[in-house]
Amino acid sequence: MANSRSTEQPAWQRNPVFEFFASLKLAVVLLAVMIVAAIAGTIYESSFDAKVARAYVYGAPWFNIWLVLLGANLACSALSRWPWRKHHTAFLITHLGIITLLFGSLIGRIWGIEGTITLFKGEPPTNRLLVNERQLRVHDIDGMVKGYPAEFLHHPPSPQHPRDLGLLASGARLQIVDYAPAIEGKLNPKPASDGGAPASAEASPGRPALHFNIATAMMNQHLDGWLLADDSQHGNFSMGLANIELKRGAVSVSSSNGRDDSPSRPLSESEAIPKDQAVELEESIFAFSKAPDEQIGHVAKGGSTGAKVRLLPPTNGNKGELAILLDGKESRIDVGANLGREIGIDDTLFTLKIRDYWPDFRIENGKPSSISDQPNNPAVLVTIRGRGVPAAASPDAHGTGKFATANPSIGGQMNATGGPPAMPVPGEETPNHLTLFIADDGTITYELASRKNGKSSGKIELNKPLPTGWADWQLIVDQTMPSALPHMDFIPIKSEQTTMSSSAAADLPDGVRVRVQQNGETFEQWAPAGWQIAIPTSPDATLVAYGWKTISLPIGLELLDFQVKRNEGSDSPAGFKSTLRVVTPDGETATGACWMNNPFSFPGAWWRTWTGLTYKISQASWNPDNLGQSTVQILRDPGWLLKWIGSLLVVIGVFMMFYLRPYRKQTEGEPITPSVPNEEVKREAPLVSAPVL
Template identity: 30%
Template structure:
């Protein structure tokens, strides 16, 4: 019987065109070049750039779909298949199955990260790799995801992103995204009748490359104490007492002495090192080696203002938070003041009498169970600080009040929940693998979580691809079997 590709008619012609090897060559070539460009983009910029331009771009997915069609029609075009087509058919079916598995996993799977801390409440939410803008409804308090990732499509002042805010007739306009922001607090005079006494103090030492400056606000739980790395602390209190402070080994306690003067005590390891009265602009010795303190500003009524500055994207600013600049717009078109919303934080934005709380951070996703961290350990290579393994013991619970099920994770040995080999084989459970850790906090671990219903197809596709290539080469090899070579060898 004649193969389909050799027959006449519209359908055979269509099959011939879509399954042509020339099209396959074009698809393979563009895929290879596209992927190569993506790796250089990742090296030059970051992984996100490679995802946006190539791997997650619609054209790339369309290209892979076209590859599937090409493989499918190339396989169909040999119909009716014969024994010699076995390798060819199996390989092509394998690639289609593998790609189908990838799409199913992407469309119906769950992927994210769970940051767990020993002794804390179990969680039932994951943070996904995508970012989103959130808004809290002023009427019901419901938090809505506005389905906008500014890292993927960066807004500009010329092309801002306008987002409708649910349950209101307001709009949120995002006109800037910055990868690195510097957040500082500043003490400013408060309007009459508001605020509390404020103080700016500076500490200097020959051992420090630059002085430490602290802005303190009396009675403010967040800003009445300035702690520097657990080594030292500055306290701004109502009045000085004789009780040793517990905040840090080195503590400077300050209180108003009236008449624009400041009474101070310096403590070292629970013992009073020095004390006195200082005025604005005067330095005094703390009694801790060469450390000097100076009262820079004293405000009878002050408030703390947070200042956000955009920083260049360079190595010096790695680790500073990202953020977006947004403003509220009323239906009349009247716009509120723009403000920066930092990654992982909430901020109130105002327009007229309207106040909306806006947030920005990783998109979260719910889990149908709870998971908590029982223990985390990092065995080290002997005599070094180099990790040999990461071992976490997790507790999975369908209900946070039940004892649940305990499972252990090591590198290369993930934990799965709900357990059961058939669920694992079909990709119907959640797999927890070690992702990252914090050397300074060994009670905390971050796990990669994946539920991949495409997993069985990926397995089957992989086996088919390898088996198919083997059959293709084995059959071809047997046919040719280096006949010419043998002829030549036998002749000395």
């Protein structure tokens, strides 16, 4: 019977190539590899991120080939049952569903679009979509902007094994010769007479510049940098709790040398509270082991608690102890045993939570960090909460105006107005501020504001230290330029070379080192992400930029409004919504809103939505510091409908096979195999007559 069945099959079904693609063995191998790949992709995604999983598995070329092979196997398996019978219906529907699902997935992977656009209120519509892929863009001398893939998750280029990108229009050869996961940019201005690259129109033709050093022996930290006068980008230097600024001119003499007590000055929260009224207080305090008198506080609610917090030096490998003076009583708390816990302060109505601890405290990019695990400069951040009278209004029970210290290790006495100097509230200028002025004749003067010493002003001589009053920080100006143009030096930060904290390094952009060879000359320069550099080729400079891949959409988006809904009784956001206008080159416009889990689609015709030929716009993120900014995600998947149809067909086919009796009959006949003797066919009959799905 098997031989007669085999002879009845069309010749194309007996073709060895067809038999190979229709074989059950191939299906088992394909499915087994896909299962292993799915497991590997899940591990990669959980251990690293989705981008790594896409690069090695889901977005790799071999995975697309594997999907095509699986589709071919399913199609040939279905065709091997030709001519089809009624009991083949469920089998065919299931296979057709899987093939349709795979086909829709391939269409979405190849022609789909997914990326983000950051919009700003008041700006014109934009169609530049950022895709989660790195790219090197070159503005060639022929006016063309060329993009080259620059993803380096594995096998990054090196000087010994550069990535060759080919020839440019000028005949120069372009290569990527190195990659760095973090690049630090430092301003190194050039004299205006030597040319340079103005960063913006406002920076041309040249501005006064000076170079300064600021150091602290107590924290064993040294910082330096250049400042350009009255430059919005390069005229400020932030140390986190202190700022340095450079302006043209000379210091202005002001009669005000303290706090503004004019009637128009708004009262602070603690000043507005009646002096004898107890309220809820909340205060955060920085304390430094090497600077016990330099604690820094920030009042979050009610007013200052009046607490004096000192971090005692670590001993025997511990993190040290906190010595807290509050309401005339002293308490000791072990830092290591209570880190992250909220505990009560003995004999008071207040609680204390140790929020963070840095064994080797440094300010990196304006943020507190630790550059090592050694207790070279311990610091701690605590939050104190409780109900009481704000310290600024608290009367001294002894009438002396001071609290006595209960322990000599705490030291001295504390003013009854007490508590640490306040940190600035959001949007308020930091109290520790140094403004430098440079006159046309090169004279340098300053205005200095310090929490510790108040305000002062004067003249600065080159190479002479200026005590700032910020702990033991001292500033030295060692170089000036009467007219300078901005120029950036980019320095790669390799993991084996840097002493920078991981959090600070994470804020730095990655970058590539570009090499251009032309007429026997070689030019090399680092290009950090988000920056554009100019390489001096002839006849004109070649502009190179490294960053996210951009795609021009056929639609433009404009942010009309951005709203943030707050939780009742607090400032925490409950949700945010963007109101957008979509424009097309034909002049068509549409207005819609998107918020979390509520996308806005354009065009809005139902048939476009059902076929996936629409742009789905979803709320992606927002900037709490700028409510005129919103980031939206754009998704377009032309294979969307096929994936849904395929999934539905699979469900229908499986249901028919298991629950509808007419379609549960076992498929008759033999699989496509070469003719064999009858005895072998009979011996193998139980095996070959097994149902095939």
